[in-house]
Amino acid sequence: MKLLVIDDSPDITDLFVKVLTTIGHEVAATDNGKDGLDLLNRQKFDAVFLDIAMPNFSGLDVIENLLKNKKLKDNPVVLFTASSITDIEVKDLIRKGVHSCIRKPVGIETLFEKLEELGNIQYEENATRKLS
Amino acid sequence: MAKFIFLRSINSKIIAVSLLLSLGTLITVSSISFIAADNLLKERVEDQLTSESTGRGTAIRSLMETRIQQISLLGINDVIENIVSRLQQNETINNMRNQTAYQTEFENEIKSFQKVLGGSANLENVKLVGTDGKILLSTDHSENGRVYSGMNTSTGKSVTPNVHFDSIDNKRKTIVTVPVLQMSGNNKTSSRTPIGKIVATMDTKPFDEILLNRKGLGRTGEVYLVNQNKKMITDSRFIENAAFHQTVDTLPVRDCFEKGEEIHAIYNDYRNIPIVGFSYCAKDLGLVLLAEIDEAEIFGPITQLKNEIIVASIAISAIVVAIAFYVSKTISKPIIRLRDEADRVTKSIKSIKPYEDYKVEIKSNDEIGHLAAQFDKMRKSVLETNMNLNMLVKERTKELTDMTNALDATAIVLVTDRNERITKINKKFTEISKYSEGELIGQNPRIVNSGYQPASFFEQMRKTIMSGRLFEGEIRNRSKDGYYYWVKTTIVPFLDESGLPKQYIAIQNDITDLKNFEYELQEALKRDKESSEIIKRQVEELRRTNAELRRKDKLKEEFLSMTSHELKTPLTPIIGWCGALRTPRVLGELSSKQLTAVETIESNAIKLERLISDMLDAQKLDLDELKFSFANVEVDNLFNKTKKDFEPLLKEKNIQFVIRAEPRGMKLKSDESRIIQVISALLYNSIDFVPKNDGRIEITAEHKDNNIIFCVKDNGPGIPKNKLEFLFKKFYQVDTSLTRKHGGTGLGLAISKGIVTGLGGKIWVETEVGKGSNFYFSLPKDD
Numbered sequence: 061m062k063l064l065v066i067d068d069s070p071d072i073t074d075l076f077v078k079v080l081t082t083i084g085h086e087v088a089a090t091d092n093g094k095d096g097l098d099l100l101n102r103q104k105f106d107a108v109f110l111d112i113a114m115p116n117f118s119g120l121d122v123i124e125n126l127l128k129n130k131k132l133k134d135n136p137v138v139l140f141t142a143s144s145i146t147d148i149e150v151k152d153l154i155r156k157g158v159h160s161c162i163r164k165p166v167g168i169e170t171l172f173e174k175l176e177e178l179g180n181i182q183y184e185e186n187a188t189r190k191l192s
Numbered sequence: 193m194a195k196f197i198f199l200r201s202i203n204s205k206i207i208a209v210s211l212l213l214s215l216g217t218l219i220t221v222s223s224i225s226f227i228a229a230d231n232l233l234k235e236r237v238e239d240q241l242t243s244e245s246t247g248r249g250t251a252i253r254s255l256m257e258t259r260i261q262q263i264s265l266l267g268i269n270d271v272i273e274n275i276v277s278r279l280q281q282n283e284t285i286n287n288m289r290n291q292t293a294y295q296t297e298f299e300n301e302i303k304s305f306q307k308v309l310g311g312s313a314n315l316e317n318v319k320l321v322g323t324d325g326k327i328l329l330s331t332d333h334s335e336n337g338r339v340y341s342g343m344n345t346s347t348g349k350s351v352t353p354n355v356h357f358d359s360i361d362n363k364r365k366t367i368v369t370v371p372v373l374q375m376s377g378n379n380k381t382s383s384r385t386p387i388g389k390i391v392a393t394m395d396t397k398p399f400d401e402i403l404l405n406r407k408g409l410g411r412t413g414e415v416y417l418v419n420q421n422k423k424m425i426t427d428s429r430f431i432e433n434a435a436f437h438q439t440v441d442t443l444p445v446r447d448c449f450e451k452g453e454e455i456h457a458i459y460n461d462y463r464n465i466p467i468v469g470f471s472y473c474a475k476d477l478g479l480v481l482l483a484e485i486d487e488a489e490i491f492g493p494i495t496q497l498k499n500e501i502i503v504a505s506i507a508i509s510a511i512v513v514a515i516a517f518y519v520s521k522t523i524s525k526p527i528i529r530l531r532d533e534a535d536r537v538t539k540s541i542k543s544i545k546p547y548e549d550y551k552v553e554i555k556s557n558d559e560i561g562h563l564a565a566q567f568d569k570m571r572k573s574v575l576e577t578n579m580n581l582n583m584l585v586k587e588r589t590k591e592l593t594d595m596t597n598a599l600d601a602t603a604i605v606l607v608t609d610r611n612e613r614i615t616k617i618n619k620k621f622t623e624i625s626k627y628s629e630g631e632l633i634g635q636n637p638r639i640v641n642s643g644y645q646p647a648s649f650f651e652q653m654r655k656t657i658m659s660g661r662l663f664e665g666e667i668r669n670r671s672k673d674g675y676y677y678w679v680k681t682t683i684v685p686f687l688d689e690s691g692l693p694k695q696y697i698a699i700q701n702d703i704t705d706l707k708n709f710e711y712e713l714q715e716a717l718k719r720d721k722e723s724s725e726i727i728k729r730q731v732e733e734l735r736r737t738n739a740e741l742r743r744k745d746k747l748k749e750e751f752l753s754m755t756s757h758e759l760k761t762p763l764t765p766i767i768g769w770c771g772a773l774r775t776p777r778v779l780g781e782l783s784s785k786q787l788t789a790v791e792t793i794e795s796n797a798i799k800l801e802r803l804i805s806d807m808l809d810a811q812k813l814d815l816d817e818l819k820f821s822f823a824n825v826e827v828d829n830l831f832n833k834t835k836k837d838f839e840p841l842l843k844e845k846n847i848q849f850v851i852r853a854e855p856r857g858m859k860l861k862s863d864e865s866r867i868i869q870v871i872s873a874l875l876y877n878s879i880d881f882v883p884k885n886d887g888r889i890e891i892t893a894e895h896k897d898n899n900i901i902f903c904v905k906d907n908g909p910g911i912p913k914n915k916l917e918f919l920f921k922k923f924y925q926v927d928t929s930l931t932r933k934h935g936g937t938g939l940g941l942a943i944s945k946g947i948v949t950g951l952g953g954k955i956w957v958e959t960e961v962g963k964g965s966n967f968y969f970s971l972p973k974d975d
Contacts, residue, residue: 165764
């Protein structure tokens with residue numbers, strides 16, 4: 061799959077890139093939201109792992125932008141955050157079009173599960189989105 | 193009834209009017225009819241008597257003329273002529289002394305005389321009288337040769353034929369005297385010379401028939417003849433033997449013979465009785481015929497009628513009055529009742545006495561009845577109003593009296609006149625001022641002045657009240673024994689009709705105590721001003737501290753969220769890379785020693801993460817910052833997640849694990865992640881304390897009332913009773929020595945309690961040393 065990771069911590073982006081490419085995925089990574097949006101403008105991704113707490117341009121701003129440009133449908137966004145965003149806020153974002161949310165720190169198993177989940181979507185383009 | 197007389201009553205008015213009307217009508221009617229009758233009667237009588245008098249008079253006249261004519265025929269008779277002339281010339285008549293000789297001598301003459309007279313049956317005596325007045329020949333032979341002593345003994349000169357009445361042997365006769373006329377010379381001249389007269393005596397029967405027929409003359413009417421000598425020559429109806437005896441010297445007689453006039457008038461007749469008389473004057477015959485009826489008889493009916501009318505009028509008037517009386521009574525009775533009622537009502541209103549209530553009973557349906565009904569209504573409402581007013585007055589009076597008494601009991605009252613002299617005071621005034629009533633009445637109120645208020649104060653007061661306005665103020669007064677007292681005074685001016693004050697009422701309250709208190713208060717306030725300043729400052733400081741604390745809290749909060757993120761962030765790659773290392777697919781195979789090392793690193797990183805979370809949650813507990821979000825939670829799902837999350841660890845530790853929800857399908861409205869947090873905390877505790885190889889943990893959920901009760905059971909050592917009190921407190925651990933063995937910060941239970949309480953539930957433990965522990969928490973199904 062074609063994946064995008066947006067996180068301001070290089071360690072995390074490194075981890076994602078290294079681990080996921082090893083198991084066969086194409087991974088792009090940026091450390092800020094603006095660049096991420098640029099990338100999204102130019103190509104579609106099978107999933108976007110988005111950190112919330114980033115300086116200047118937060119993950120929520122990215123989501124807002126994607127909402128405006130109606131790119132959420134084509135680019136499933138998985139919130140990947142350590143911030144204390146409440147369940148209700150998550151549910152709300154999911155309602156708006158975000159795919160799901162996983163909390164940091166994440167276990168590798170959880171990550172693989174999520175990828176499988178996302179992978180299923182790939183094969184079921186016409187089926188309705190699964191809300192977590 | 194006594195009021196009948198005065199025209200003030202309706203009764204008498206009605207009666208008087210009726211009386212006047214009836215009398216007036218009657219009088220008018222009767223006068224008119226009376227006068228009409230009178231006139232009618234007079235006319236009738238006039239007609240009647242005129243006809244009687246004239247009729248009879250004319251009859252008598254013609255009768256007389258007939259008789260004259262009759263005898264006049266004899267007067268121009270040749271035979272009679274011859275007899276008279278022969279006898280007159282015979283001288284021997286003078287010498288004849290007896291009748292026999294006379295008869296012998298004049299036998300032929302007598303026979304011829306009788307032959308001529310033969311036819312006339314009504315001749316009782318006929319005499320032939322010569323010019324010398326001697327009876328030449330008579331049907332009564334005894335008279336022959338005598339001198340005629342009758343009337344008209346004229347000596348043969350012109351004798352007008354006449355008839356007169358005379359009484360002969362007390363019998364009334366008519367004497368007709370007619371001249372005997374001789375044709376002198378030859379027949380060429382028509383003059384006749386009288387050579388003697390015939391005197392015929394006739395009866396009066398035909399005259400009497402005319403005169404004594406009293407038909408149409410009523411009861412008192414009579415017709416009679418009177419001669420020139422004013423003697424009645426016919427019979428009277430009333431006096432016997434009146435003929436030739438009764439003198440009738442009355443008006444018609446005089447008028448006839450003196451003036452030749454006829455009269456009809458009312459005069460007194462020969463009996464001196466007033467009569468109505470009509471005369472027929474035959475002066476040439478030496479007679480006047482009088483037809484007379486007693487005035488009484490004629491006008492009697494009228495007078496009677498008049499009297500009857502008067503009586504009838506009186507009777508009718510009486511009846512009318514009686515009727516009027518009755519009618520007016522009927523009409524006026526209700527009116528009088530009304531008047532009486534009105535009087536009573538007025539009296540009762542004036543006397544403010546209770547009033548016996550009864551209705552005016554008037555049954556008529558006319559205007560008076562209606563008036564009575566309306567009057568009744570009015571009366572009722574008047575009485576009601578009156579009663580209400582009286583009650584109101586009583587109430588008000590009582591209220592006023594109560595108020596006045598209350599006022600009197602609590603306030604000082606004085607009344608001054610317009611010259612500022614005290615006219616009335618109440619007891620309280622004497623009590624407070626220590627002056628007696630006698631000392632106060634007539635004085636100016638400044639008797640209690642203490643000089644505290646300046647003159648301008650009293651000037652202002654005077655100005656205000658004199659202009660009719662209310663004055664209020666506080667005055668310090670001095671009592672008789674020299675003590676000061678303060679009053680709050682209200683002065684009310686009372687104005688007269690022209691708007692000028694006529695008296696002032698001052699109501700005062702003793703505020704001496706109040707004033708003292710005021711003064712002391714002011715002093716105390718001055719003293720306390722400083723302390724109040726201090727307090728102010730302290731309050732200010734507290735406020736600042738508060739603000740400071742709040743700011744610090746805010747900072748803490750910000751710090752918390754920042755820290756949590758910062759603290760957790762490094763852990764991500766740590767755990768991430770460890771995981772990657774563990775996964776051969778990703779980073780290749782590791783030796784078992786390497787694998788162990790990586791696992792150790794990962795599990796410690798995970799623990800660290802938990803610790804950080806706990807710490808943050810504990811901080812949030814402090815700040816009351818724990819956030820919950822409520823949503824529908826399905827217990828089965830929750831348990832599945834828990835099972836999935838913990839199964840690996842429990843398997844690894846070889847702990848028997850049962851997780852069961854009964855019944856299935858339970859739902860509640862709560863925060864799922866927080867519930868999981870609590871279960872996790874309890875689970876981690878249990879995992880730490882169960883025996884190494886024999887550990888058994890059971891997680892259940894069941895439904896009770898409106899709550900879901902979760903339970904985490906373990907077969908650990910249990911908790912001694914004396915430690916239970918502090919179990920859920922922060923940082924508490926049953927055995928600090930165990931801490932080092934088991935790790936952990938001791939925050940888990942405190943945080944669990946915080947969460948459970950925040951979700952509206954309860955958390956508790958059932959435990960016994962050696963028997964394990966059962967941790968329960970209940971959550972409400974709905975919020």
